[in-house]
Structure formats: C-alpha cells, structure tokens
Amino acid sequence: MAKIVAIANQKGGVGKTTTAINLSACLAYYNKKTLLIDLDPQGNSTTGLGIDKRSPSLSSYDMIINDSPVKDVMLPTVQTNLFLCPASMNLVGAEVELVSQISRETRLADALEKVSGDFDYIMIDCPPSLGLLTLNALTAANTVLVPIQCEYFALEGLSQLMETIKIVQRRLNPALAVEGVVLTMFDSRTNLSMEVAEEVRKHFSDRVYQTLIPRNVKLSEAPSYGLPIVQYDINSKGAIAYLQLAQEFIRVSER
Numbered sequence: 001m002a003k004i005v006a007i008a009n010q011k012g013g014v015g016k017t018t019t020a021i022n023l024s025a026c027l028a029y030y031n032k033k034t035l036l037i038d039l040d041p042q043g044n045s046t047t048g049l050g051i052d053k054r055s056p057s058l059s060s061y062d063m064i065i066n067d068s069p070v071k072d073v074m075l076p077t078v079q080t081n082l083f084l085c086p087a088s089m090n091l092v093g094a095e096v097e098l099v100s101q102i103s104r105e106t107r108l109a110d111a112l113e114k115v116s117g118d119f120d121y122i123m124i125d126c127p128p129s130l131g132l133l134t135l136n137a138l139t140a141a142n143t144v145l146v147p148i149q150c151e152y153f154a155l156e157g158l159s160q161l162m163e164t165i166k167i168v169q170r171r172l173n174p175a176l177a178v179e180g181v182v183l184t185m186f187d188s189r190t191n192l193s194m195e196v197a198e199e200v201r202k203h204f205s206d207r208v209y210q211t212l213i214p215r216n217v218k219l220s221e222a223p224s225y226g227l228p229i230v231q232y233d234i235n236s237k238g239a240i241a242y243l244q245l246a247q248e249f250i251r252v253s254e255r
Helices: 016-029 043-050 058-067 089-098 109-111 132-140 158-172 191-207 217-225 237-255
Strands: 003-007 034-038 082-085 121-125 143-149 175-187 210-215
Touching: 003 016, 003 132, 016 034, 016 043, 016 082, 016 121, 016 143, 016 175, 016 217, 016 237, 034 043, 034 058, 043 217, 058 089, 058 109, 089 132, 109 132, 132 158, 143 158, 175 191, 175 237, 191 210, 210 237, 217 237
Parallel strands: 003 121, 003 143, 034 082, 034 121, 143 175, 175 210
Antiparallel strands: none
C-alpha cells in the first residue's frame, strides 16, 4: 500500500510546490513508484513537470468532483516512475462545488483507495489555504509534510495549520500524523537562516529533517523548462539537496 503524504502550508512562497515536484521526482529517481497529485488551483506542479494545465482532458478536479478514476486522470512525466494527476482551471471552482457534495471531505480518499496498491508513495501538493481541497488531502493522507522557509515570518500561520490537523485527526482521520518539517530557502551566509532553523527545531525537535534545501538558481530555473531538478541539472546544489532529502525521507518512512 502506498504511503500518502500531503505537502501543506497555507502560507505562500515557502517552497511547497518546489518540494512537491522535486521530492516526488527524487523518490522516483530512487526507483520508488510515485504519484504526485496537483490539488492546487494555481497548477504549478503541473506546469513545473511540463504539462499545460489548460490541455489535460481530465484533471484532479474530475477525480474529486466527477468520480473519474485516478488511472484515467494520471499522466506519465519526464521522470521514470513518476506520474502526475494534473491540475486544471476548473479547480478554482471546486471549493464551492464540494460544499454540496455527499462525503465532501473524503472524495479524494475514496479515489486513492483504488490505486494505493500500485504505488510506493502518493504525494499531494495542497493549495495554500485550509479549504475543502486541503481537507480532502488531509483526510486521504497518512502524514503531512510541512515546508518552512528560512525567513523572518517562517512560523507565521503554522499554528492554524496544526490546529486544522488536530481537527482532522479528531473528526475525519485519526491516524493522520505529522511526517516532518522541511527547511527551505536556506542561506548559510546569513544569520537569519541559522536563527530560523534553530527556532523551527525548538518547536518541532526531531520532526525537522536534517537535510536543508538551499536557495539555488537552478531550482528556480527548472520549472520554466518543465523539468524537475534531477532532470534539469542533477549536479546542482538544489538537486543534491533534494536527493539527500529523498534518501532521508525513505529512511524515516521505512523504519
């Protein structure tokens, strides 16, 4: 059965989608069959893997709203072992449409149950909000991975995310756990990055990954070419960091 991981942080600009794309691609690089679900209406994971979010005939919207099977929605990507359920423009209205749906919080969980045995990991790129799409992700997931940028307002809004996780645990998914925290946009030249990393480790202790994701030009460039970092420049600092994160993730997941 696949391990299902929601990658969530309602604060924008924290490296959430960069982590969703590149951690998924690196897991696939290590021969883990991986499915990435783009649940963010912005569709950045979709375009970041070279797929035009205006072109797919079916998307994650259809999976949640129209009960389209995952196997009909998912597409192969440039990375061997990595498949994508793309986002589409329709996701913008999904929050409103879900309000009147039966079992509105469990529609993604129901869809993924049918393919869980086909993958090692299912990663979900959540929207930067705590609406019904994110609730669907948290209800379907085994764990939540939280990217936090090494900047001044790093911990801002995290208490709200943690409160949402507690509510989901109480009412919808008692088994949901925090997978860990990934520190992104780390710059070893600045005291601020060091201080933020220390502060986050105080809050989350052993749940913070040892691997630090650096600020890296290649990581910023790769999405414009529709490639994950291991395809764009495997020797870059960004690729090396995400490969190390994937190794650490696999060790933690499988122990």
